[in-house]
Amino acid sequence: MDYTLDLPGGADAVLLGHGLCGNPLELIHLAKRLNQVGYTVRVPFIQGYGVSGKLTRIRAYRDWLASFEQEFDDLRGKHRTVSVGGLCIGATLSLALAARRAAQVDALLLISTTLFYDGWNVPVTRKLLPLAYLPGIRHWYRHRETAPYGIKNLRLREWIADQMRSTGVSAAGAAHLPMTAIYQAQRLIWKARRTLPAVQAPTLILHAVEDDVAGPRSPRHVLANIGASDIELRWFHDSYHMLTIDNEKEDVARAAIEFLNTRTGDPRAKEAA
Numbered sequence: 159m160d161y162t163l164d165l166p167g168g169a170d171a172v173l174l175g176h177g178l179c180g181n182p183l184e185l186i187h188l189a190k191r192l193n194q195v196g197y198t199v200r201v202p203f204i205q206g207y208g209v210s211g212k213l214t215r216i217r218a219y220r221d222w223l224a225s226f227e228q229e230f231d232d233l234r235g236k237h238r239t240v241s242v243g244g245l246c247i248g249a250t251l252s253l254a255l256a257a258r259r260a261a262q263v264d265a266l267l268l269i270s271t272t273l274f275y276d277g278w279n280v281p282v283t284r285k286l287l288p289l290a291y292l293p294g295i296r297h298w299y300r301h302r303e304t305a306p307y308g309i310k311n312l313r314l315r316e317w318i319a320d321q322m323r324s325t326g327v328s329a330a331g332a333a334h335l336p337m338t339a340i341y342q343a344q345r346l347i348w349k350a351r352r353t354l355p356a357v358q359a360p361t362l363i364l365h366a367v368e369d370d371v372a373g374p375r376s377p378r379h380v381l382a383n384i385g386a387s388d389i390e391l392r393w394f395h396d397s398y399h400m401l402t403i404d405n406e407k408e409d410v411a412r413a414a415i416e417f418l419n420t421r422t423g424d425p426r427a428k429e430a431a
Contacts, residue, residue, distance in 0.1 A: 161181070162200060162202040163185075163189055163202075164367075165190065165198065165200070166198055168196040168198060169198075169237055169238040169316065170239045171236075171240045172197050172198070172199045172238040172267075173202075173229055173230055173241070173242050174189060174201045174243050175202075175243070175389035176245060177248050178246060178247040178248075178343050178414075179207075179339050180209065181208050182208075182309045184400065184414075185248075186201075187402060187407050187408075187411060188402050188411050191408075192415060193224055200308065200414055202225070202226070204225045204226065205217070206221055208338075215400070216336055216342060217230050217342075219343065221401045223251060227258065231274050234262060239264040239265075240263065241263070241359075241422060242255055242263050243268065243414070244268070244269055245269045245401070245402055246399065247272055251350075253268065254349055254381075257353035259355075260358045260385075262357050262360070263359040264359060264421065264422055265361070265385070265417070265418055266302050266359045267418075268363045269370070269401050269402060270355070270366065270379060270401050271365065272376055273350065273379050273380070274347075274376050276375055277372050277399065278369075279369065293407070310368070310396065310397050310402075311397075312406070316341065319338055351405040351412045354385065355385040357385050358385050360421045361389045362389075362390050362414065363391040364394065364395045365391070366393070366398055366401055366404075367370035367393050367394065368395075369398060371398075390417065392413055
C-alpha cells in the first residue's frame with residue numbers, strides 16, 4: 159500500500175504518520191473513526207520510509223521529516239486546525255514536527271511512542287546494535303521481525319505472519335527492517351528527544367503496558383521532558399505495540415476522538431461522538 163490515505167471531512171484536520179517500514183494500513187481504523195465524526199484525515203505513505211511490496215532505498219530521516227512537514231503545510235493551508243500524530247516511529251516523527259512547528263500544531267496524538275527500543279520482545283543483542291550502524295555493516299544487514307509482531311490478538315497475529323511470509327509486508331509493517339532504516343530512525347529519535355522542550359501542543363499519549371517494542375520508559379520520558387502543559391497519558395492492558403490494530407483499537411480511537419474534540423473545538427465532531 160504505497161499511496162496516501164486521504165479522507166475528506168470538516169475544517170479540522172488530522173495528519174497521521176505510520177510506523178517505520180510500514181504503511182497507512184496500520185492506521186486505517188483510527189483514520190476512518192476520526193473521519194466518521196467529522197475530521198479530515200490524511201495518512202501519507204512516505205517514500206524512503208514506508209515499505210509496500212518490496213524494500214526500497216531508505217532515505218535520511220531529514221527527508222522523512224521534510225515530507226511529513228510538506229503534508230502538514232498542505233493541510234494547514236486548507237483547514238482551521240491541524241493535529242498531528244502517529245504510531246511508533248510515526249509518533250517520534252510527529253514529535254519532531256511539533257517541535258519545529260510549535261505555534262502551528264493544534265494537538266498531538268502519540269501512539270506507542272518509541273524513544274527507546276526496550277520492550278520485552280527486544281533481544282538482548284539489541285545492545286550490540288550500534289556496531290551495526292557502522293557504514294560497512296548497515297548497508298547489508300537486515301533485522302528480521304519475530305512473533306508476536308506487536309500483536310496480542312492471536313488470530314490477527316497469524317494473519318500478519320501469513321502476510322509477511324507471502325509478500326514480505328503486512329498491516330503491521332515489513333518482515334525485515336533494513337539496518338539503514340533503523341539507523342535513520344535512531345537519528346530521528348535522538349533529534350526528537352533533544353527537542354521535546356520545544357513541543358507546546360496539547361498532547362495525548364497512548365501506550366500499552368505490555369508494549370513489546372518500546373517499554374514504559376518512552377512515554378514517561380515524554381511526560382518528564384515535553385514543553386506542553388496540557389498532556390495526558392493513557393495505558394492499555396490488552397494489546398501490544400500495534401495499538402491501532404490490536405485488541406483495543408476501538409478504545410484507542412475513542413480516546414483520540416475524545417481528546418481532539420476538546421482541543422480543536424469541532425462542534426460537529428462533538429455532536430457525532
